Amino acid sequence: MADEEIWVCSMAYIQVTTRCNMFCEHCGFSCTAEGEDMSMEVFERTLQVFEGSYITIGGGEPTLHPKIFEMVLGIIMLIAWGVLHNKNSVEK
Numbered sequence: 001m002a003d004e005e006i007w008v009c010s011m012a013y014i015q016v017t018t019r020c021n022m023f024c025e026h027c028g029f030s031c032t033a034e035g036e037d038m039s040m041e042v043f044e045r046t047l048q049v050f051e052g053s054y055i056t057i058g059g060g061e062p063t064l065h066p067k068i069f070e071m072v073l074g075i076i077m078l079i080a081w082g083v084l085h086n087k088n089s090v091e092k
């Protein structure tokens with residue numbers, strides 16, 4: 001059997017929103033005041049895919065995401081306890 005190369009992603013940039021309250025002409029993300037927010041389902045799935053990677057949360061302006069505190073809590077729980085904070089884990 002030939003040696004297999006395994007590629008592991010060590011860094012991830014998660015754009016949680018394209019909303020931003022700035023209007024920089026050079027913006028490479030095409031962010032607007034309206035923008036779009038990443039759903040918690042997509043965010044949690046993304047965390048699972050990139051588990052073990054260095055994660056950067058960005059946007060847009062990530063603090064404009066209405067669930068930014070839950071997202072940060074999810075990352076902290078993943079680092080501290082290896083589990084994602086979600087409704088099911090709270091109910092168990």
Ligand code: SF4
Nearest residue numbers: 020022024027031060
């Ligand atoms: S995302 Fe950054 S570059 Fe784009 S408008 Fe907002 S602050 Fe400016």
